[in-house]
Amino acid sequence: xxxxxxxxxxxxxxxxxxxxxxxxxxxxxxxxxxxxxxxxxxxxxxxxxxxxxxxxxxxxxxxxxxxxxxxxxxxxxxxxxxxxxxxxxxxxxxxxxxxxxxxxxxxxxxxxxxxxxxxxxxxxxxxxxxxxxxxxxxxxxxxxxxxxxxxxxxxxxxxxxxxxxxxxxxxxxxxxxxxxxxxxxxxxxxxxxxxxxxxxxxxxxxxxxxxxxxxxxxxxxxxxxxxxxxxxxxxxxxxxxxxxxxxxxxxxxxxxxxxxxxxxxxxxxxxxxxxxxxxxxxxxxxxxxxxxxxxx
Amino acid sequence: xxxxxxxxxxxxxxxxxxxxxxxxxxxxxxxxxxxxxxxxxxxxxxxxxxxxxxxxxxxxxxxxxxxxxxxxxxxxxxxxxxxxxxxxxxxxxxxxxxxxxxxxxxxxxxxxxxxxxxxxxxxxxxxxxxxxxxxxxxxxxxxxxxxxxxxxxxxxxxxxxxxxxxxxxxxxxxxxxxxxxxxxxxxxxxxxxxxxxxxxxxxxxxxxxxxxxxxxxxxxxxxxxxxxxxxxxxxxxxxxxxxxxxxxxxxxxxxxxxxxxxxxxxxxxxxxxxxxxxxxxxxxxxxxxxxxxxxxxxxxxxxxxxxxxxxxxxxxxxxxxxx
Numbered sequence: 001x002x003x004x005x006x007x008x009x010x011x012x013x014x015x016x017x018x019x020x021x022x023x024x025x026x027x028x029x030x031x032x033x034x035x036x037x038x039x040x041x042x043x044x045x046x047x048x049x050x051x052x053x054x055x056x057x058x059x060x061x062x063x064x065x066x067x068x069x070x071x072x073x074x075x076x077x078x079x080x081x082x083x084x085x086x087x088x089x090x091x092x093x094x095x096x097x098x099x100x101x102x103x104x105x106x107x108x109x110x111x112x113x114x115x116x117x118x119x120x121x122x123x124x125x126x127x128x129x130x131x132x133x134x135x136x137x138x139x140x141x142x143x144x145x146x147x148x149x150x151x152x153x154x155x156x157x158x159x160x161x162x163x164x165x166x167x168x169x170x171x172x173x174x175x176x177x178x179x180x181x182x183x184x185x186x187x188x189x190x191x192x193x194x195x196x197x198x199x200x201x202x203x204x205x206x207x208x209x210x211x212x213x214x215x216x217x218x219x220x221x222x223x224x225x226x227x228x229x230x231x232x233x234x235x236x237x238x239x240x241x242x243x244x245x246x247x248x249x250x251x252x253x254x255x256x257x258x259x260x261x262x263x264x265x266x267x268x269x270x271x272x273x274x275x276x277x278x279x280x281x282x283x284x285x286x287x288x289x290x291x292x293x294x295x296x
Numbered sequence: 297x298x299x300x301x302x303x304x305x306x307x308x309x310x311x312x313x314x315x316x317x318x319x320x321x322x323x324x325x326x327x328x329x330x331x332x333x334x335x336x337x338x339x340x341x342x343x344x345x346x347x348x349x350x351x352x353x354x355x356x357x358x359x360x361x362x363x364x365x366x367x368x369x370x371x372x373x374x375x376x377x378x379x380x381x382x383x384x385x386x387x388x389x390x391x392x393x394x395x396x397x398x399x400x401x402x403x404x405x406x407x408x409x410x411x412x413x414x415x416x417x418x419x420x421x422x423x424x425x426x427x428x429x430x431x432x433x434x435x436x437x438x439x440x441x442x443x444x445x446x447x448x449x450x451x452x453x454x455x456x457x458x459x460x461x462x463x464x465x466x467x468x469x470x471x472x473x474x475x476x477x478x479x480x481x482x483x484x485x486x487x488x489x490x491x492x493x494x495x496x497x498x499x500x501x502x503x504x505x506x507x508x509x510x511x512x513x514x515x516x517x518x519x520x521x522x523x524x525x526x527x528x529x530x531x532x533x534x535x536x537x538x539x540x541x542x543x544x545x546x547x548x549x550x551x552x553x554x555x556x557x558x559x560x561x562x563x564x565x566x567x568x569x570x571x572x573x574x575x576x577x578x579x580x581x582x583x584x585x586x587x588x589x590x591x592x593x594x595x596x597x598x599x600x601x602x603x604x605x606x607x608x609x610x611x612x613x614x615x616x617x618x619x
Contacts, residue, residue: 008513018418026438083340104348107605112543119351174326176333204446207545247448248546267449274444
């Protein structure tokens with residue numbers, strides 16, 4: 001063999017080694033999370049409230065808070081993102097204004113989540129006087145979520161063939177009608193995958209929430225679903241510690257004796273939820289596509 | 297009779313014409329719908345822009361409060377090494393030195409980027425050039441999942457694995473820059489890998505073919521052609537990874553030890569901008585000097601983040617493929 005060939009096979013061997021090492025790290029990480037965490041997960045753990053000083057607490061309220069905040073944040077951010085991405089993908093012309101807007105979305109997406117959290121703290125918690133509450137948290141998560149969701153939706157709208165738009169216009173529909181009734185439905189599978197993927201990101205976010213949704217999870221009365229009562233699970237004005245914040249909180253200042261069990265169990269639940277979000281994003285997107293197009 | 301009928305018929309026509317004219321002059325329902333839709337979606341876009349400007353303006357004005365209303369000089373803030381807002385240093389300057397945090401943030405970011413870059417590029421090259429099938433089947437989904445793992449989980453793993461490991465092998469408490477670097481290394485690795493893969497995939501196939509046709513080995517093709525062509529994309533990936541590391545709050549805060557001291561070695565407890573912010577914001581009163589000092593740290597964080605965005609923008613503009 002020539003020198004260059006030897007060199008080539010050596011280098012490629014090293015690359016294989018690096019890739020193998022990275023895979024090992026990743027497998028080890030996932031394995032560690034699930035192997036140490038899952039044995040601590042039980043129905044009792046998932047449904048009972050946390051205990052501050054004694055063993056045997058659960059993550060019931062935190063889990064509920066996480067999902068409630070996620071749903072609220074998605075409900076608020078979806079119309080904004082869809083509107084913005086419609087404009088970005090269909091109406092925009094190449095000029096300075098567009099450039100500025102795209103740059104500002106880029107900036108928003110690269111802002112550290114703690115800065116977004118501090119802004120939410122300043123605006124919602126203090127200026128609007130919402131206090132540490134679900135609504136402050138949901139609005140902050142909306143800001144955190146907007147750039148990525150907008151980009152995802154814009155990409156799926158751009159993925160729709162321009163023939164669809166031409167067809168709608170050719171039939172005499174106005175542009176917005178065509179977009180709303182033809183292009184958006186055609187982009188729906190991609191949009192749904194995007195929403196689920198963003199949900200995973202929002203679900204695990206903690207830094208934006210510690211100073212907006214708060215770090216305490218007061219007891220909830222699960223028999224009372226009137227959103228205007230302060231101990232109702234639906235009340236938007238109550239402080240709500242989420243699962244991700246809970247992991248951080250108990251690891252920084254928790255004093256319960258079964259701390260490591262609770263954190264590893266919570267971490268496993270969190271990663272499992274994200275795993276489900278990621279896998280279902282593809283699956284649901286494909287199913288919706290098949291439903292709508294009878295492509296199989 | 298006939299004439300009258302004719303007259304009224306005529307008048308009828310003229311009334312129809314007037315109506316028609318009115319109808320034609322008026323905007324149709326469709327046109328109004330179109331206008332509403334367009335303006336509505338524009339309003340949403342403008343809302344996002346207002347939010348971004350709002351964040352920058354709010355954080356900047358809060359961050360500058362300390363310098364203008366508490367009369368603290370930029371020099372004391374950027375070069376002082378003692379952080380205990382509200383008190384004075386032995387030499388009589390206000391103790392608002394943010395240098396330990398700034399150094400801490402930069403150290404963990406640069407070290408983490410230095411370690412993860414070769415691993416990330418190696419993995420990405422493996423995924424795209426050496427074994428694309430295995431890459432797509434195993435590595436792609438795993439990296440995607442790891443990008444999505446919440447930072448608190450990384451922090452928790454760092455706390456339960458990395459910190460004890462560092463403590464047992466190198467001594468000290470285990471909390472410090474080194475542990476932070478390890479955690480960030482694993483955190484930003486999947487980010488850099490997936491973006492590098494994208495940029496390697498965008499290298500045109502005829503680059504490979506031309507290089508192989510000239511008799512270059514696979515390695516020569518990868519090293520001298522593919523990686524060179526993808527350099528701007530790879531740089532963007534690294535900058536993104538660094539931006540993520542620099543802004544990461546909780547994972548770092550959990551393993552770095554949170555002592556606002558100049559780090560004298562890699563295993564002594566230290567702190568970063570984000571760790572001081574998350575740990576301190578809840579313990580200070582709005583409007584006090586202690587609080588204003590924290591907002592100044594947030595301003596530094598914001599400016600760095602803007603700098604990273606600018607860098608990405610710049611690299612992207614110079615490096616996009618001409619096809």
